[in-house]
Amino acid sequence: MVLQKRLDYGFDGYQVPPIPQATRSDRRRCSFKRKVADNQMCAFDLLATVAGKLLLEEESSPSSSDRLTEKELSPTLQVSIKKEQQDEDKILRVEPCGGLESMITSDCSVNVAKSKFQVGSFENKVELASSGYQESFDCTVVDKFKKKMNIELQNTGNISNSAKVDICSLDDLTLRDRKHPALVSVESSMTLPLGTDHFSCGSFPAIREDVKLVIRDDDENSSGCTHPSSTTTKSYRAPSCVGNRRLRNGFASKYWKVTPKLKREEKHFNADSEVKPVYHNRKFCYKYQRSQRDYPIKKRKLYYDHSSVPNPDRGISCKGITSFPGKKFSCDASASSATMCGGLFPSLPFLLMGFCIFSRGLVLVLSLGSSPNLIILTPHAASGKPVCLPGQYGTFQSEDSHVKLRIKSFKVPELFIEIPESATVGSLKRTVMEAVTKILGGGLRVGVLLQGKKLRDDNKTLLQTGISDDNKLDALGFSLEPSGSLAPPLLHHEDSPSPLTCDSPQPLTRCWSYRYSPTPIAVLDPPSLNLESFVESDHDSAPSPPDMSIDKNLTDSRALVVVPAMNVGASAVVPARKSKRSEAAQRRIRRPFSVSEVEALVQAVEKLGTGRWRDVKLRAFDNAKHRTYVDLKDKWKTLVHTARISPQQRRGEPVPQELLDRVLNAHAHWAKQQAKPETCRFL
DNA sequence: TTTAGGG
């Protein structure tokens, strides 16, 4: 999908010519897809694939193959990337580094000529030199690291336009964060001083959850190792170790296909800026030739002056924050390894596995724990935000603009089973089976949900709906619905159709949200439930223990519930509670406050008062995702009530009288405070 | 989104 994104930028997916021997036309036709189990697909694979393709294409290009001399190719830079799956006959040879001259220019793009970058040991010099065009960037290693490597991208014409990527050693890293035994931290500081203002990077909201997943993995895998060589967990392999098996090279992109869109832009440029498209090395590899004289200036403008040129390719933005004319674009390195991504990877070190600079952005392949991630710093326009593709992502874009999806689970219609206590387990099973059969009997339909919203228009293309948008992948969900829905025995009409909230193929994805208005009956939108969410809901005990789970709570278990529409007559299957609400509006399970929670609540209210429930939430229940500020307010209400009634009338887990006294005191106190706002509000 | 209250 990420690559699909690239489509917009002129990167036409990834296609790998099957075999070098194939004729060109054959190659074009039967370029094979590297079939990889979805969960094995990783960003690096994608890039490697691309690299493979690029290389192969280059090899077959007389003009460029000239440069592929043994001399120039450092042996260590020759890499065989083999699918870990053993795709025997399809071993890609990727030789991305040594002296290959590549140019990936499209309209206004970074032009990278040389790339020597061996991530495997981090001993090579990184050098991305200009291919001779003034407008291109130089990327050179400033420090020969060991300790620190500095890749500097700079515009040869103007030093101030530079991008820096600092890579510090593990040692440096562990000093900062011992928790993550990553090997190398990439402190990316992209600095494009363009003027006065300063933009720093924030976060990538769109992919935050994905990232969380990664972080979790990190923690799990974290072994405390602080030295690369000792860090040999599955997820963290020292670069040098990796080298043998699967050397992960940085590579410069080569020739990118011209996409239709770009072709159009091409024309545009032709007219506008004396840019003459020149197909270089096959028609889908191209670059522009510009007249030298006005190039440098114009070029920079194209790069950075977003407002002056109506072209999507302007400037590199970091996570959506872009450089604007006269402003400085910067991702400060001081923050952490995550700098580049700001809040995305807070202080999470990552290993730079490769990078790729191409016309429309900078791609970094980073290892964030167990799987490589693809970070794309895109030019401003198109999506604005960098894309992160977790390695284990189940969806990706393949050639031919196909969207590949792996559906791990379906939401299934809710079932409601009513069965006497005296019934046997066997009869329970049968009853459930009956209910299920009832539904299946009528046939099933599949619903597609995007960001919680049901996609009802069957005629829209994935592209139109945005499903092919990488940002939305994790918001994609499917549901099973009784197909009899068109003329289903409607039992209740009071409900209105409701959006399903969740569920992507990923188990840990957030599920529905709490408060929904009554929603329509389940006929068309049968209540669905995520089977995978039958996770033991966490017993939130203490209010504060860090809750690392991704809202596990939200996936409260919802036992079997009914599918009203389907229960025609089946005695065992009856409509649930008038099926008042459907899927999303399912009433949350009851979770009585524990004494410790009450304690925390009381303490917070004593401190903050009774009108600041949000603050109370943040202060004392920030980690209890299932406790909303409304819940806290409600609880306080009941606490006050409880405190006022006699102990005999109280129900549930008894709250210590001491706490109830404090409740009354605090309540009285804050009531008084409200009466006289002038007074200082401290206890 | 929060707050404040009734259900």
Next chain:
DNA sequence: CCCTAAA
């Protein structure tokens, strides 16, 4: 806990 009017 839910639902909402108001802010």
